[in-house]
Amino acid sequence: MLKIILAITLITGFSCSTDPEPINFGSDQCTLCKMNISDTKFGAEVVTKKGKIHKYDAAECMMNALSLGNISMDDAGGYYVIDAANPKQLTNAVTAVYLISEKFPSPMGADLSAFSKRSDAESYQKQFGGELKSWDELLVKFKVK
Numbered sequence: 001m002l003k004i005i006l007a008i009t010l011i012t013g014f015s016c017s018t019d020p021e022p023i024n025f026g027s028d029q030c031t032l033c034k035m036n037i038s039d040t041k042f043g044a045e046v047v048t049k050k051g052k053i054h055k056y057d058a059a060e061c062m063m064n065a066l067s068l069g070n071i072s073m074d075d076a077g078g079y080y081v082i083d084a085a086n087p088k089q090l091t092n093a094v095t096a097v098y099l100i101s102e103k104f105p106s107p108m109g110a111d112l113s114a115f116s117k118r119s120d121a122e123s124y125q126k127q128f129g130g131e132l133k134s135w136d137e138l139l140v141k142f143k144v145k
Helices: 002-013 059-068 118-128 135-141
Strands: 044-048 053-056 076-082 090-092 097-100 112-115 131-133
Touching (some): 044 059
Antiparallel strands (some): 044 053, 076 090, 097 112, 097 131
């Protein structure tokens, strides 16, 4: 009986997490373009329901991977982006606010940055110009299905 209880505890204790892990800037590589992730204001992760983590050097690489079908939206357990106002800090990509501004360029040329707080995004917009977008608007822009 003790062996059965121990087995059940071990099995349920190793469930897959959809939590992100910190990006190791300078050594982690983008899953899509294979560039080293180096700019601490940009980066993204998709964590699958099985706990596999796909890291990207910019939000646009994550969106392009989703658009290409490299990761199915059905398989994803969580989406995360670096908060440009708080370098190295991942935040929920679905609730983030995005700025597209040529005057605040991102690593892969889409000029896309992410913010956990709308007030930070608006502050950057006042400084750099550009358009604010939501997650749903980005899905349409990048033709993610």
